[in-house]
Structures are given as structure tokens and as C-alpha cells.
Amino acid sequence: MNMNYKKFIGVYDSGVGGISILKKLKEYLPYEDFLYYGDSANAPYGGKRKDDIILLADDSVKKLIAEGVKAVVVACNTATSAAIDFLRDKYTSVPIVGVEPALKPAIMHENHGRILVMATQATLRLEKFHKLEEKYVSEEEMRNVIILPCPGLVDEIEKGDPHSPQVVELLNEFLSPYKEKIRTVVLGCTHYPFLKDEIRAILGNIIFYDSGDGTAKELKRKLEEKSIQKKETTEGKIVFTSSKDTFGEIEMYKRFFEEF
Numbered sequence: 001m002n003m004n005y006k007k008f009i010g011v012y013d014s015g016v017g018g019i020s021i022l023k024k025l026k027e028y029l030p031y032e033d034f035l036y037y038g039d040s041a042n043a044p045y046g047g048k049r050k051d052d053i054i055l056l057a058d059d060s061v062k063k064l065i066a067e068g069v070k071a072v073v074v075a076c077n078t079a080t081s082a083a084i085d086f087l088r089d090k091y092t093s094v095p096i097v098g099v100e101p102a103l104k105p106a107i108m109h110e111n112h113g114r115i116l117v118m119a120t121q122a123t124l125r126l127e128k129f130h131k132l133e134e135k136y137v138s139e140e141e142m143r144n145v146i147i148l149p150c151p152g153l154v155d156e157i158e159k160g161d162p163h164s165p166q167v168v169e170l171l172n173e174f175l176s177p178y179k180e181k182i183r184t185v186v187l188g189c190t191h192y193p194f195l196k197d198e199i200r201a202i203l204g205n206i207i208f209y210d211s212g213d214g215t216a217k218e219l220k221r222k223l224e225e226k227s228i229q230k231k232e233t234t235e236g237k238i239v240f241t242s243s244k245d246t247f248g249e250i251e252m253y254k255r256f257f258e259e260f
């Protein structure tokens, strides 16, 4: 243990996606210090088996805890779906906050119309999502909820440009059948909030739900409950790290944080 980042909050994703969550965390908790870890060397997680995702999540969270973080945010829907129970059982010394597709607020919106849930194959296949659906979607509402796995999308975003022609081409392929038929989109993968403009350009004027606000509120609540929130009101630091620890990769993370 080197404890270099004592009192930081660890934020982890399979790659750049968690940066969409980090932006919200920074908005809600501007004084906190954040240590971001993207497992880009092993992304994407979405097509992997549950056991393999658990191993990768375990390894990543172990690294953050060894750095001394006071809390961990698993800013990845796929890793949360596969591994959150395992992680909470194993690492009991710090609070661990996960993310989930924002299906609950979407279905509670009175004018939700047809809801399209975009996420990775693993997120939509694993039990956690089915439980979420069972809990919040009544039988008569079921026909209004369409699930759409988007294989390949994370690979393209990880290349560095969420607005690239390849991303747009894939989105067209996935979304064209739903043109003008959808009113609400749940972005159930933390990589997807970077694609809002492109999604809207295909589907028309839709309402988006993502996991950012819910996760930030939950983290704030957990920090206060444990009285571990930062007391000083000085601007917090953000440090980016990656399993693909090349200069270019870290620069890319910073660009996602600042530009997109």
C-alpha cells in the first residue's frame, strides 16, 4: 500500500465512460479530490462473462483501495451489474457506490412514452437489470420498454472520438428502426452520455436519462452518513490513471473530461 491518495474518492470504469459520471460528481462535490482509474487495457467489458468481469473489477478496485481512497464509485453499469455484491462483500472498509440504468425515474415520468434502454449486452443480460425491470415496470408498461444492446459502440468510443463517423454509423444501424417511435432514452452505459447529440439527430426530440445525478446524490449521502466528506472548501483535485498507462491515454481521459 502506498496510500498516495488518502482521502480521495476512487472512480472506476472499464475505460473513458466513467468520466461522464465523474463530471457529475465534480458538480455535486466540487471540493472533493478524485482518483480516476480506467481499465482501458481490458475494455470493452460488455461482451465478457460475468466471472471475468468480476476478476477485472476486483483487480481495479483493489488498486484504488491500495492507493488509500476513502470511497469507491464503480462508474460502470457493466461492472456494477456483475460485481457490486462481490466488491461490497470483499472490501468492507470503504463505501462502494455503483451505477444502474435510470429506468426508475424514466418510467415515473408521466409523459415517458416508449422507453429505449441502451446498454451493453452484459448489463441487459445479467440478473440485476431484470430485477430492476421487475421492480419498476408493471406488466402493462412492459410493452413500452424496449431494450437495445449496442455491441461495438464502446470499442469505437475508446478510440478517442465519441463523434466519429464510425460511431455515427453504428448508432444509425442500432437506432434507425426506432426513428420517431421513441420518446425516452435511458443511457444504461456510462460511455453513452457522450453521444447525446448523435442519438438525438437520429431519434428526434427525446428525453434522456442517465445515471449521473442519481450516483452523485448517492455518493454525497454516503459521505455525509459516514462523516467523511471533505471539510475544507478548496477546489478539489482530479488525477487520471489507466491500466493502459501511456501518455496518450491519460491525455485522452483529460480531453473527455474537458471537451465532451
Ligand code: DGL
Pocket: 013, 014, 015, 017, 018, 043, 044, 045, 046, 047, 075, 076, 077, 078, 079, 120, 123, 154, 188, 189, 190, 191
Ligand atoms: N462504461 C461501461 C458501462 O457503463 C462500458 C462497459 C464496456 O466496457 O463494455 O457499462
